[in-house]
Amino acid sequence: MKFLFLVFLLGSTVAFAQKKTVPVIQTQAIKVDSLLWDLKALSKAPAVEWLSQTGTVHSLLYRSVDYQGKPTQVFAYYSNPDLIRGKATGKRQFPGVVLLHGGGGKAFREWVEKWAADGYAAIAMDFGGKGPDGQRLAQAGPDQGADEKFYHLEKAALNDMWTYHAVSSGILAHSLLLSRPEVDVTKTAVTGISWGGYLTCLVASLDNRFKAAAPVYGCGYYDESDVFKEMISKLSAGSARKWMKFFDPSTYLPYAQPRFLFVNGNTDRFYNVVPYHKTYSLVPASQRTICLIPDMAHGHEAGWVPHEIRYFFESVLNEGVPLVQVSPVSVQDSTLRFSYQSPVSVLTAEFYYSNDTTSPNEHRVWSKQKATIDPKTQTITSPLPKEGFQYGFFALKDHRNVAVSSSFVFK
Structure with a gap:
């Protein structure tokens, strides 16, 4: 009986030791x-x-x-x-x-x-x-x-x-x-x-x-x-x-x-x-x-x-491997410009923009134009649209076909 009790005790101890601890949310x-x-x-x-x-x-x-x-x-x-x-x-x-x-x-x-x-x-x-x-x-x-x-x-x-x-x-x-x-x-x-x-x-x-x-x-x-x-x-x-x-x-x-x-x-x-x-x-x-x-x-x-x-x-x-990291967009000499960091080369970049401030979001009319990628400086640029814009963002894809974007840009 002592032997059986010892086996039970050891088995219980192992089971307890293997019980998984669930982390607690840090409410502070x-x-x-x-x-x-x-x-x-x-x-x-x-x-x-x-x-x-x-x-x-x-x-x-x-x-x-x-x-x-x-x-x-x-x-x-x-x-x-x-x-x-x-x-x-x-x-x-x-x-x-x-x-x-x-x-x-x-x-x-x-x-x-x-x-x-x-x-x-x-x-x-x-x-x-x-x-x-x-x-x-x-x-x-x-x-x-x-x-x-x-x-x-x-x-x-x-x-x-x-x-x-x-x-x-x-x-x-x-x-x-x-x-x-x-x-x-x-x-x-x-x-x-x-x-x-x-x-x-x-x-x-x-x-x-x-x-x-x-x-x-x-x-x-x-x-x-x-x-x-x-x-x-x-x-x-x-x-x-x-x-x-x-x-x-x-x-x-x-x-x-x-x-x-x-x-x-x-x-x-x-x-x-x-x-x-x-x-x-x-x-x-x-x-x-x-x-x-x-x-x-x-x-x-x-x-x-x-x-x-x-x-x-x-x-x-x-x-x-991380996704492309995009810095804030700035305007310099009538050019939209931002830098990026990526271990995978950027394949495409486009600037999407809209001047439609009256339509509901789902019906807002958008235009787009190609952006220029400089892989040496990891910089992307696009001229300011001739008609201006109220809302805009850059959409990028790397050579894995993985997309990211800039934040929205508001004029």
């Missing part, structure tokens, strides 16, 4: 006067109910924060490079990525497949309280309609609003990912599309365990959006101020610690030029890269297609 870095989220509680891995652990992508429910006083669960898909190849998860560790869908979206299995095939442990969750069949879960959180995002603020508590729950569920998905033995806790990133890009700005600002973030389309200053300002304008003045204080990314981005890749088009319907420029300007230039893709379509598939996101994550997490 977020210097807002009233922090809505309990980030220490969200740092803990949530309880999980696996629905399927067979095949190349697994499905699960995980516990999230209470909604209207009742517990909730969130549906998610998970995979990693071993699973996607039909292998049992082994001893290798992978970087991790959290995937946040946009408005009207869901937990996209194919998005998880893409990132698992690219070498990442990936998790994508549903922000509408629904399961894989599109039906409401028994323990569902808020739906993702305009009422839950905006109008319920007139009568609901802050912690019953959609943004509170979506941010909480995004951070808890990260905590779950970090708890898995096959995930390298020093190499995690987050990306999201449209409303998921908005959430990426919030989640990455609040959860400083992430090393990299790539919001697509989504940004802050919702009260200046061509579309969302209409929703905010329907709130009472007090509720509108409350929404902007607690739920707009502009409140939190100044404290963000991950490296950011901001991806958007120049004619996006929802996230237009001025608030987008104001949003990425909240992140120090040394901490951000901008990728404005001319005439980029708006949608989930269009938002996860840009391979720049993976190149960026690889440069931050796995010491990959």
Whole structure:
């Protein structure tokens, strides 16, 4: 009996020693006067109910924060490079990525497949309280309609609003990912599309365990959006101020610690030029890269297609070759000029510009002209357009066909 007890004790000791420690969010870095989220509680891995652990992508429910006083669960898909190849998860560790869908979206299995095939442990969750069949879960959180995002603020508590729950569920998905033995806790990133890009700005600002973030389309200053300002304008003045204080990314981005890749088009319907420029300007230039893709379509598939996101994550997490780094644009002798740094030669450079200040962002008319690349001095120049411009930006591609851009330039 003594021998058996000793074996049990040793086995328990080894198991305890091998238990993985999940890092805790450093809340002192977020210097807002009233922090809505309990980030220490969200740092803990949530309880999980696996629905399927067979095949190349697994499905699960995980516990999230209470909604209207009742517990909730969130549906998610998970995979990693071993699973996607039909292998049992082994001893290798992978970087991790959290995937946040946009408005009207869901937990996209194919998005998880893409990132698992690219070498990442990936998790994508549903922000509408629904399961894989599109039906409401028994323990569902808020739906993702305009009422839950905006109008319920007139009568609901802050912690019953959609943004509170979506941010909480995004951070808890990260905590779950970090708890898995096959995930390298020093190499995690987050990306999201449209409303998921908005959430990426919030989640990455609040959860400083992430090393990299790539919001697509989504940004802050919702009260200046061509579309969302209409929703905010329907709130009472007090509720509108409350929404902007607690739920707009502009409140939190100044404290963000991950490296950011901001991806958007120049004619996006929802996230237009001025608030987008104001949003990425909240992140120090040394901490951000901008990728404005001319005439980029708006949608989930269009938002996860840009391979720049993976190149960026690889440069931050796995010491990959960095994207082109662009300095601010200046005007000298009627010439637009900026310098760049890149270990990969720049292949193309163009200056896009517009004088259209009256059309909605999605209908704004843009023109373009070629720019001159001087590889010796790593300088790019373009003459000022004869007709002038009100908005402009340089779009570049290197010989990997990886795109970056300058910041927007305002005349």
